[in-house]
Amino acid sequence: MSAEGTAGRRGRGRPLGARAGTVETRERILAAARQEFSARGYDKTSIRSIAKSADVDPALVHHYFGAKEQVFAASIELSFEPAFGVPDVLAAGADGVGERLARFFIEIWENPVTRAPMLAIVRSAVTNDTAASVLRGIVLRRLLERVASELKVPDPRLRAELAGAQMMGIAIMRYVIKIEPLASADMEDVVALVAPTLQRYLTDPGPVEE
Amino acid sequence: MSAEGTAGRRGRGRPLGARAGTVETRERILAAARQEFSARGYDKTSIRSIAKSADVDPALVHHYFGAKEQVFAASIELSFEPAFGVPDVLAAGADGVGERLARFFIEIWENPVTRAPMLAIVRSAVTNDTAASVLRGIVLRRLLERVASELKVPDPRLRAELAGAQMMGIAIMRYVIKIEPLASADMEDVVALVAPTLQRYLTDPGPVEE
Numbered sequence: 001m002s003a004e005g006t007a008g009r010r011g012r013g014r015p016l017g018a019r020a021g022t023v024e025t026r027e028r029i030l031a032a033a034r035q036e037f038s039a040r041g042y043d044k045t046s047i048r049s050i051a052k053s054a055d056v057d058p059a060l061v062h063h064y065f066g067a068k069e070q071v072f073a074a075s076i077e078l079s080f081e082p083a084f085g086v087p088d089v090l091a092a093g094a095d096g097v098g099e100r101l102a103r104f105f106i107e108i109w110e111n112p113v114t115r116a117p118m119l120a121i122v123r124s125a126v127t128n129d130t131a132a133s134v135l136r137g138i139v140l141r142r143l144l145e146r147v148a149s150e151l152k153v154p155d156p157r158l159r160a161e162l163a164g165a166q167m168m169g170i171a172i173m174r175y176v177i178k179i180e181p182l183a184s185a186d187m188e189d190v191v192a193l194v195a196p197t198l199q200r201y202l203t204d205p206g207p208v209e210e
Numbered sequence: 211m212s213a214e215g216t217a218g219r220r221g222r223g224r225p226l227g228a229r230a231g232t233v234e235t236r237e238r239i240l241a242a243a244r245q246e247f248s249a250r251g252y253d254k255t256s257i258r259s260i261a262k263s264a265d266v267d268p269a270l271v272h273h274y275f276g277a278k279e280q281v282f283a284a285s286i287e288l289s290f291e292p293a294f295g296v297p298d299v300l301a302a303g304a305d306g307v308g309e310r311l312a313r314f315f316i317e318i319w320e321n322p323v324t325r326a327p328m329l330a331i332v333r334s335a336v337t338n339d340t341a342a343s344v345l346r347g348i349v350l351r352r353l354l355e356r357v358a359s360e361l362k363v364p365d366p367r368l369r370a371e372l373a374g375a376q377m378m379g380i381a382i383m384r385y386v387i388k389i390e391p392l393a394s395a396d397m398e399d400v401v402a403l404v405a406p407t408l409q410r411y412l413t414d415p416g417p418v419e420e
Binding site for chain 2: 041122123125126127132135136139140144155157158159161162164165166167168169170172173176177178179180181182185189190193194196197200201
C-alpha cells in the first residue's frame with residue numbers, strides 16, 4: 001500500500017522503470033530490516049543500521065516506512081507470512097487437522113530460512129513491549145480472527161491460542177533453549193504426541209471431559 | 211552448599227555472628243542479582259550493577275559467586291525454586307494429575323512475586339546463549355530427571371517437556387505478549403482446557419491413538 005503510494009508519488013511523469021526501481025528499493029530496505037531484526041533483535045536495531053545494511057540513506061527508510069516501530073511491523077508481516085497459511089490447513093476439514101497443523105508448523109521450523117525470522121519475532125516480542133504490541137496486533141488481526149471463523153467449538157479464539165501456545169513452547173524449547181530430549185527428538189515422534197492435543201483444542205467441544 | 215563453604219572459610223575461628231553476617235551478605239547479593247536480572251535481563255546486568263544494588267563492593271560479588279554466569283545460575287536456582295515442586299505434584303498420583311499440574315503452574319504465575327523472576331528467566335534464556343545454557347542445565351539436572359522418574363509412560367522426559375512447553379507457551383502469550391482472549395481469560399477455564407493435555411502426556415501410554 002505504502003509501496004504503491006510512494007511509487008506513484010515518486011514516479012509521477014517518469015517511465016515505468018522508475019516505479020519498478022522504488023518498489024525494488026523498498027523491498028531491499030525491508031529485506032535488510034528483516035535481517036537486522038533477526039540478527040540483533042528489536043532493541044539493538046536502528047533505522048541507521050537498517051539503512052546501512054540496505055546501502056541507502058536513513059531518510060529513505062523513514063520515508064518508506066516511518067519510525068522503527070513501523071519498519072518492524074512491516075518486517076513481521078513478511079516474516080510471519082508462512083503462519084498465515086494456518087486458516088487453509090484448518091479449512092481442509094476437521095479430520096486429522098491436529099496432525100496436519102503440527103506438521104505444518106514443524107515444516108516451517110525445520111527450514112532455517114523460515115525458522116530464523118519466526119524465532120526473531122518471538123525473541124523481540126518477549127523482550128520489548130513495542131515489539132510485543134506489534135506482534136499482538138498482527139496475530140489478532142491477521143491470524144486469530146480467521147482461524148476462529150474456521151472452528152466449530154466453544155471459545156474458538158481461546159482454543160486456537162492454546163494450540164498456538166503449545167507449538168510456540170515447543171519451538172522455544174527445541175530451537176532456542178535447546179533442552180533435550182526435545183532438541184534432538186525425531187519430529188515425527190513429536191507430531192504423533194502433539195497431534196491429539198491440537199485435535200482436541202480445535203475440534204472437541206467438551207472442555208473438561210475426555 | 212557454596213553458602214556453607216564460604217561461611218565456613220570466612221568464619222573460621224570467629225563467633226557465630228560473623229558467619230551469620232556472611233550468609234546474610236551472600237543472600238543480599240543474591241536478592242539484588244535476582245532483582246537486576248529480572249528488571250534488566252541477562253545482557254544488561256553486570257557484576258557492578260548487582261554490587262551497587264546490594265550496596266557491596268563488586269569484588270565481594272565475585273568472591274561469593276564467581277563470574278556473571280555463576281551469579282545468574284545461583285539466581286535462577288532461587289527463582290526457579292517454585293517449579294521444583296512439580297515432582298511432588300506428580301508423586302501424588304496419576305488420577306487428576308493434569309488438572310493439579312495446570313493449577314500448580316497457574317498459581318505460580320498469578321502471584322506476581324513468583325511470576326516476575328520466572329518470566330525473567332525465560333526472557334534471558336530466549337535472548338542470550340549463556341543464560342539458555344544455564345537454564346538448560348538446571349531444568350535437566352533439577353527437574354526433568356526427577357519428573358521422568360515419576361512417570362510410567364514411554365519417553366517420559368520428552369512427554370514432560372511437551373507438557374512444560376504447553377505451560378511455557380501459555381505463560382508467554384498471557385503475561386508477556388498479552389494476546390487476547392488468553393491474556394484476560396478466567397484461569398479456571400484455562401485449567402479445564404489444558405488439564406486433559408497434560409494428563410495425556412503424563413499418563414496415557416499411547417502416542418497417537420486417542
